[in-house]
Amino acid sequence: MGRPTRKDLILEVAVRLFSERGFHGTTIREIAEAAGMLSGSLYAHIQTKEDLLYEVVMQAADRFLGAIEPLVVADLPAAEKLRQAMIAHVEVVAASRAHATVFMHEWKALTPERRAEVAARRKAYEQQLGQILTEGVRRGEFKPLDERMARLLILSAVNWLYEWYDPTGPLSPSDVAERYWRLVLEGLQPRT
Amino acid sequence: MGRPTRKDLILEVAVRLFSERGFHGTTIREIAEAAGMLSGSLYAHIQTKEDLLYEVVMQAADRFLGAIEPLVVADLPAAEKLRQAMIAHVEVVAASRAHATVFMHEWKALTPERRAEVAARRKAYEQQLGQILTEGVRRGEFKPLDERMARLLILSAVNWLYEWYDPTGPLSPSDVAERYWRLVLEGLQPRT
């Protein structure tokens, strides 16, 4: 964790531009200019443009996975695990919204091998979430439910955050997560 | 109506390629080849590459809006309106998954004027959904709730469909919509 290197600066600039214009919509010259240099100078720090995308996407994957992994094995009720997992996820989006955007939108621009690598991380994340749900059903904390659809509903909610969540707005990450969590647990219907 | 024109063929090819590789990741020459002609021949039918994107995105917007609009004014309970709106939305995704993908991913590649036009359609759609929710709360069909967050939860679920839903799989559009609808209405928790 030393002070930021030039590479860090370039990655920071790249993730911002990729999130705004997409990978194919961003040129090496634009990245270089935003980093305060000419395009050729970039290549003292990177190999290819796609390497930049790969590093950004893997950084994002690590942040999301790192947020949920310690929770799954914790000794907590499933509903509480779910709550904390959602908070952690929103916090990652809040702290790295550009990363989240690139992670969701641009990973398909990677080469097949790297795309497969990212797909594996995605799957791992989904399985962690699925595990919380399965455990909750087994413990009787959740009703018997369509585990896949419930997982997809929650995943959709958190994966869509990058489209609208503004961390400078009135809702903190835990506000958002708590509200989603309540909605998902209790539903829209009044208790009869 | 009438039989498909060359323009229709080109749009069909374009939406497929845009959905697979993105707008900036697709070249005019690729579209032309997939349509069985050379790149110059395309320009007998279109003005610019971006016009193609615009037409595709507006087609998608019209399909989604056309699916929800007749429902909002119908004389039905709010929960039933919501159910039918979700079914209609999933059916649009099932029938036009490539359109849905381009609509969600590529509209930011449009010029500012056209992007604003699309944003207005999106907002209109969200307002229709919000209206159903507000009405449901007023009628006592839904508990008093955070209307914005409930709207975002449902929107996230249906807007994420293009990422995973396979219309050739075992779940029909109404299967998917019904399951989401039940989850959203009833929540994960067992009735105590």
Place this chain on the structure above:
DNA sequence: TAGAGAAACAAGCGCCCGCTTGGTTATCGG
């Protein structure tokens, strides 16, 4: 303060981009 290593520049290569132009072919009603 000399010199090494990191960082950036200047210039440009080969390629593909979106798009244009001028001419050729296929189709079909009269």
Place this chain on the structure above:
DNA sequence: CCGATAACCAAGCGGGCGCTTGTTTCTCTA
């Protein structure tokens, strides 16, 4: 079977793309 019209081809323009090469400038330490 002629002529109009739509559809397409062949060729290529100007420009921007990702990336390379050879040189210069900056910065820190010995």
